[in-house]
Amino acid sequence: MKPFLILQLRPEPEASDNEFEAFLDKGGLAPEEVRRIRLEREEIPEGLDPADFAGVIVGGGPGCVSDPDESKPAIEKHIEEEILGLMPAITGQDIPFMGCCYGIGILAHHLGGEVSKARYGEPVGPVPCDVTEDGRADPLLAALPDRFEALVGHKEAVQALPPGCVQLLASEPCPFQMIRYGRNVYATQFHPEADGEVFALRIEIYKDKGYFPPEEAASLTRAVMASKTDVAPRILRNFVTRYRDM
Numbered sequence: 001m002k003p004f005l006i007l008q009l010r011p012e013p014e015a016s017d018n019e020f021e022a023f024l025d026k027g028g029l030a031p032e033e034v035r036r037i038r039l040e041r042e043e044i045p046e047g048l049d050p051a052d053f054a055g056v057i058v059g060g061g062p063g064c065v066s067d068p069d070e071s072k073p074a075i076e077k078h079i080e081e082e083i084l085g086l087m088p089a090i091t092g093q094d095i096p097f098m099g100c101c102y103g104i105g106i107l108a109h110h111l112g113g114e115v116s117k118a119r120y121g122e123p124v125g126p127v128p129c130d131v132t133e134d135g136r137a138d139p140l141l142a143a144l145p146d147r148f149e150a151l152v153g154h155k156e157a158v159q160a161l162p163p164g165c166v167q168l169l170a171s172e173p174c175p176f177q178m179i180r181y182g183r184n185v186y187a188t189q190f191h192p193e194a195d196g197e198v199f200a201l202r203i204e205i206y207k208d209k210g211y212f213p214p215e216e217a218a219s220l221t222r223a224v225m226a227s228k229t230d231v232a233p234r235i236l237r238n239f240v241t242r243y244r245d246m
Contacts, residue, residue: 001245002054004034009061009079009102011040015205019059022193026233027057027240039079050089055096055184055243057236058083058103060191062209064156065105066116084110094182096243098236101154104179104187111181113162117155120174122189124153124203124212124220126227127171129178129190135168138180140238148231150177150190151199151224153211157189178235184243192236199224 006023010016016038024031035053037044040061050056063076072080083103087110090097099107105115126149135141150171158176161167169178169188178188191199200221207217 001033002052003032004029004240004243005050005053005056006034006036006059007044007056007083008036008038008059009040009063009083010059011062011075012205015202016040016059018198018201019193022195022198023057023059023236026193026195027236029240033244039082040075043078044082044086048086050086050095050097051093053095054246055098055239056086056090057239058097058099058106059193060101060103062206063102064117065102065109066156080106091181091185094184096184096239096246097186098192098239099187100191100193101152101189104158104176104189105156107179107181107185107187108158108162108165111162111164113165114159115156116159117157118159120157120159120176121155122152122157122171122173124199125223126150126229127152127173127177127190129169129171129232131169132167134166134180135178138168139242140186140235141168142238144231144234149228150188150192150232151194151196151227151229152177152190153199153202154189155211186239188235190232192232195229195233196225196227199227 165179
């Protein structure tokens with residue numbers, strides 16, 4: 001059985017480790033089923049082939065694809081270059097891919113779509129997501145309700161559906177909550193691995209990173225802890241289940 005490749009971008013060890021545990025927990029993955037690479041401190045090994053994995057999962061992080069290169073810290077430029085270097089093989093060979101939050105920007109940017117802060121940014125917290133007509137026919141959304149809550153928090157967003165993609169989920173403030181390219185390449189604007197406790201930790205870690213005024217941290221924590229996050233993680237579990245034995 002092929003392992004899943006988990007690529008992480010968070011420079012804060014506590015946030016990275018917590019995200020990794022969330023991927024295992026919500027995806028139904030055992031540690032021996034994955035290969036973890038923390039791109040903030042290591043490079044993708046030369047010759048690594050995404051086709052050698054059951055699927056590739058990309059986590060979130062504080063970076064923005066749309067920021068000017070000259071304003072990006074060196075570590076963010078490194079992470080972006082490393083992931084973008086894999087995208088031609090992933091999209092060209094239709095290798096199973098799940099990009100979470102930052103991953104939707106990477107996918108759209110690679111495909112020539114517009115990613116910017118012009119519209120569709122969402123504050124930290126829960127947001128109702130609606131399944132589209134194409135989404136109802138997608139295997140990762142099978143048996144999910146037509147509307148459910150997911151946890152978000154992002155400054156940039158996809159501005160228009162990238163070439164070759166279909167829209168699977170939308171929210172009122174952000175129309176591109178989940179997209180698919182080809183048959184097997186997925187990306188979400190929300191965090192399918194996150195529940196209220198995961199987001200509460202991120203609120204504490206990132207409260208000074210410009211996502212929200214720091215004085216709002218307590219109220220945001222209460223909101224995410226009260227959110228209903230039982231449905232969105234099923235998408236990650238469905239991704240793992242679908243591609244685990246292929």
